[in-house]
Amino acid sequence: MGGRSVLLAVPGSGFSLSPPLLEVFFGYGGLAHDTGPDHPESSARLSVLLPVFTSWVEGGRARFLDSPADPDLSLYRAAHESSHIDFLEQLSPSEPPVNLDGDTRVGHATVGALKEIAGVVRNVSKTPPNSPRKVFCAVRPPGHHAHYFGGMGFCAVNHLALLCVERARISPEERILVLDFDVHHGNGTIDIIRRLLPSERTLFISTHRYPFYPGTGSGRDNVEGERGEGILDIPLPSGTDDEDYRIVLEEMILPRWDRFGPDSVLVSAGFDGHVADPLGDMALTELTYRRIGEALRGRENGLTAGFLEGGYSLPALSASVDAFLSGWNRG
Numbered sequence: 170m171g172g173r174s175v176l177l178a179v180p181g182s183g184f185s186l187s188p189p190l191l192e193v194f195f196g197y198g199g200l201a202h203d204t205g206p207d208h209p210e211s212s213a214r215l216s217v218l219l220p221v222f223t224s225w226v227e228g229g230r231a232r233f234l235d236s237p238a239d240p241d242l243s244l245y246r247a248a249h250e251s252s253h254i255d256f257l258e259q260l261s262p263s264e265p266p267v268n269l270d271g272d273t274r275v276g277h278a279t280v281g282a283l284k285e286i287a288g289v290v291r292n293v294s295k296t297p298p299n300s301p302r303k304v305f306c307a308v309r310p311p312g313h314h315a316h317y318f319g320g321m322g323f324c325a326v327n328h329l330a331l332l333c334v335e336r337a338r339i340s341p342e343e344r345i346l347v348l349d350f351d352v353h354h355g356n357g358t359i360d361i362i363r364r365l366l367p368s369e370r371t372l373f374i375s376t377h378r379y380p381f382y383p384g385t386g387s388g389r390d391n392v393e394g395e396r397g398e399g400i401l402d403i404p405l406p407s408g409t410d411d412e413d414y415r416i417v418l419e420e421m422i423l424p425r426w427d428r429f430g431p432d433s434v435l436v437s438a439g440f441d442g443h444v445a446d447p448l449g450d451m452a453l454t455e456l457t458y459r460r461i462g463e464a465l466r467g468r469e470n471g472l473t474a475g476f477l478e479g480g481y482s483l484p485a486l487s488a489s490v491d492a493f494l495s496g497w498n499r500g
Contacts, residue, residue: 191498193222194236194289196308198282203266204274209448209481210309210323217487218307218477225494239287242280247338248331248361253319257283257326269320279310279325286328294335296472298343298432303465304474305438305494311478313355313437314383317364322353322383329435329476330361336433336472337366343471344398346431348422349375350461351439351478352449354386358437359400372398372429374422376414378442378451379404397429409442410452415460423464433472434465440480440489448481455492462496 200212226233246254257280260267266276286308296302312329314322333345347362349355354377362371377386392399403417440458442451465473480486 191303191305191494193225193494194304194306194308195219195222196282196285196289196306198238198278198285199309201278202282202309203276203278204310204323205266208274210311212309213483214477214480214486215307215309217483218490221487221491221494222307224491236285236292237288238281238285239291240284242283242287242326244287244291244335245283245326245331248317248327248334248365249315250318254326269325270322273310273320273323273325275310275320275325282309283326287331290328290332290335293472293474294332294339298340299471301469302472302474303469303497304472305477305497306475307477307490309477311439312357312476313349313351313439313478314353314357316357316360321357323479324357327357327361329437329474330358332435332474333358333362333371334365336435337370340432341367342370343432344370344430345372346426346429346434347371347373347437348426348434349373349377349437349439349478350442351375351437352378352441352446352451353382353439353479354379354402355437355478356383356385359385359390369394369396369398372401372425372431374401374403374425376403376405376417376422378407378409378449381407393425397425401425405451407450408452410444411454411456411460414442414453414457418460418464426464426468430470432470433474434468436465436473436475437478438475438490438493439478440486440493441478443480443482443485443489445482445485446480448479455488458489458493459496462493463499465497466499 315327
């Protein structure tokens with residue numbers, strides 16, 4: 170089954186926008202990606218989000234669109250070593266899934282999900298420069314731990330990094346901001362960015378618990394160029410709450426963001442910092458995710474696109490995604 174996307178108009182403005190500014194892609198292929206019994210990154214993480222999107226549609230703010238999958242994984246070769254993509258494409262439907270590491274299992278159904286996501290990345294990457302477009306992709310497996318040479322930490326390949334690479338190829342003068350608010354550092358994303366993207370036109374900002382998996386993101390790699398480009402890792406202690414994060418957002422993230430002045434903003438949207446999450450040991454609530462969405466709203470100079478990363482309490486994930494989208498699209 171192909172994925173579908175949702176186009177949403179911004180409510181409360183007194184006029185309609187054409188075209189609508191938000192597209193939400195639901196990756197049906199990800200429902201078949203098998204991580205094994207009792208794994209926190211389960212298909213239920215997608216299932217709980219479909220009612221959220223349906224509610225937006227039934228409220229008159231959305232319409233569904235079909236989105237075709239790619240026939241293969243060739244697009245991912247732009248962001249990963251070819252041998253890793255060869256390995257994934259050779260996974261057989263007659264063989265059981267295999268482990269990339271102790272947390273990450275892939276099989277033939279995973280390849281089907283990745284072909285679907287590749288189709289979305291291909292579509293989104295072709296957005297013309299300076300054309301406002303807002304996209305949120307609910308997909309699995311997640312991606313931000315997958316590095317140039319392979320997958321790790323629940324992630325098989327890196328969707329957001331691939332979109333970065335494709336945007337830089339299609340629009341080489343574009344300034345790209347990556348914002349990662351997952352509870353884990355996006356080590357794979359920054360690995361690929363540093364290898365493949367021009368440093369003078371990229372800014373990577375990550376908030377994450379530290380010390381914590383995957384052990385990167387201490388802040389020692391931080392660098393700031395003349396126009397704000399570079400790396401801003403913001404390590405946070407366990408127990409960080411909404412007020413703590415508000416200060417970080419207002420005093421550290423937004424000033425650097427605005428100084429950089431990105432043309433495109435690409436978001437690794439992880440909701441595992443929620444107080445109810447079983448893995449994160451943080452104290453954020455839906456309020457923080459709404460605030461992050463509000464920060465995105467009004468800062469769209471061109472493409473703004475997000476991919477679902479973590480979030481392992483199903484009720485908290487559903488509520489947090491809805492809050493994030495509501496902040497992003499409130500009139």
